[in-house]
Structures are given as C-alpha cells and as structure tokens.
Amino acid sequence: MSPLIICPRRFEDSRGWFSETWNDARLKAAGVDVQFRQDNQSLSRAPGTVRGLHFQAVPHAQAKLVRSIRGRVFDVAVDIRRQSPTFGQWAGVELSADNGKQLLIPTGYAHGFMTLEPNCEIAYKVDDYYAADCEGGIAWDDPAIGIDWPVIDSAPVLSDKDAILRPLSSLTVEFPYDGNPLGPLREIAI
Template sequence: MDASSGVMLLRPRRFGDERGWLMETWSAARAASQGIDVDFVQDNHSYSAAVGTVRGLHFQRPPHAQAKLVRCLRGAVMDYAVDVRAGSPTYGQWVSAELSAENGHQLFIPVGFAHGFVTLQPDTEIAYKCSDLYAPDCDGGLAWDDADIGIDWLLPASGPVLSDKDRALPGLAAFVSPFAYDGGPLQPLGAPV
C-alpha cells in the first residue's frame, strides 16, 4: 500500500516473559516492507487528564505537511483519520481505531489526512512521530463536530473537553484543500499488520 494514500493500523509484536514485555515501536525496514516509506523527524507526546478530551482535527499544510505514526502510552483513545485530499472519491470520509496501552496498536496517518482523537480513559498519554517539523504558519484543522464529516465521537454524557483553538476550527465546506489526491482512496481499516 502506498504510504501517501494508505491509513494503516499497525500491531507491533510484543515479546513477553515474567518481567513484562518489549515492543519495537518503529523500524524503517519493517515499515518499508508494509509500504510505509517515511522519514520521521519529530516526536510529540501529549497528556489528557479527562475522559472525553478531543484533540483535532489537525493537519499541517505543504510545504511542511506531516505524516504521523500514533500510539497510546497510557490509557486509551479512539483515533481518527479524515481524507482531505482534493479530488479524492473518499474526500471527507474517515476511519478510526482504538489505540490503547493495553493493545499496543499504532495508526499510520499519511499526508493529506486530518487527525484527531478522543480519550476513552482518564490520564491518557499518546506519542506520535511526525515526518516534518512543526511549522506554525502551516498549522491547520477542521471542526471536530462538522456534520459534513460526521464522526461518531465516543463522548461521555458530559460532552467533550476542547481547547479554544479546536472550538474555532472551520468546517469542511469552507476548506480549500492544498493536498493532492494520489489515486488511492481511503480504505476501511483491516486487521492490524
């Protein structure tokens, strides 16, 4: 699968014994064998105290567009990727996967997709690798609750915990995408690879 069009759910193998386990979280060679050919240059780590914390939907525009590899270190999140590539037949559609410290799954999100997540447990931490450095002038995003996207967020009865920035993001209808469609439509996530 072409890394530029394929959102992929990865399940790194864990090697365990009576002490616990060890997991290789990134291998360029293993990733290349799965069609992911990306040089990651920045690692980010976020902590969210409350269940229902929504972060997203975020992306970085060219020339500093970012692919991401996301994993959960503590707690659990439902992680979302939204196709925002101009001309894509799956434009505005999304896929999601539960990432948790327990399951060890990772979500690879290529350039051309908005990313967001909601915390499912308190005191959740995620880490993600990025293929380009943070560039504030290229920072962008879409409204988390845009009806045109229609994400089924797993929210508690109390509703979402949001930043002021995420409350003010525009909807998909007002968005002019700088991302080109590469011929690979968004596919449903299969079994983790």
C-alpha cells in the same frame, strides 16, 4: 497511501513485555516508507478530551504515526484531499497502551482523537517539523463528516483553538491525491 493500523509484536515474559514500536526495514518491506523527523507527546487529563481535527498544509504537510502510551483513545483520520473520491470520509480505531496498536496517518488527512479515560498519553512521530504558518484544522463535530465519536457522560473538553475550528466546507488548502482513496483500515504486524 491510506491510513494503516500498525501492530508491533510484543515479546512477553514474567517481567512484562518488549516491543519494537518502529522498525524501518520491516515497514519498508510492507510498503511503508516514511522518514520521521520529530517526536511529540501529549497528556490529556479528562476523559472526553478531543484534540483535533488537525493537519499541516503543504509545503510542511505531515504524516503521523500515533500510539497510546497510557490510557485509551478513539483516534480518527479524515481524508481532506479534494480530488479523492473519499474526500470528507473518516476512519477510526481505538488505540490503547494495552492493545499496542498504532495508526499511520499519511499527508492529506486531518487527525484527531477523543480520550476514553483519565490521563491519556499519546506519542506520535511526524515526518516534517512543526510549522505554525502551515497548521490548520477542521471542526471535530462537522456533521458533513459525521464521525461516530464514542458517547461520553459530559460535554467534550476542547482547547479554545479547537472550539472555533470551521467545517470541512471552509477548507481552502489543497493536498495532492496519490490515487489511493480511503478504504477500510488495514492492519499489518511488524
């Protein structure tokens, strides 16, 4: 599976709106069959905060479904499956509380995002539990990947752990290739 933008419908009236952010039956009908095990949420206070590029290795590799519940972020997935013809390539999308879009990131992809305004809250589901011994990452600014991050007015804000992540060329873990290279992000409505 390739990364996929999921666009939940919003039912609006004078009070605001309601949305089913995950509907297992509708997504299975669209070819998405993921069983989530854990929900996570993060708050990034400063604009220009970069989190990532993170992944969990086999046997606890994680697919993620990421959405913004406050603010706007530029969210990216990087193909890190060595056998893939798109190894090292990336795709990105703006996720915001206003647009309601979600990015589904399959296993075998590193994930990261940059906040585009203050106080961004991101919620994401994962299909395997956190396993510290399987966590990994690659440098957010690796020129070999060449992510076209949004321009910000100051230096990106990084955690100490993210600031020392190494380039993709140092990656030693293997992810299975399922025959689906990274392509243009496709949107599906649920």
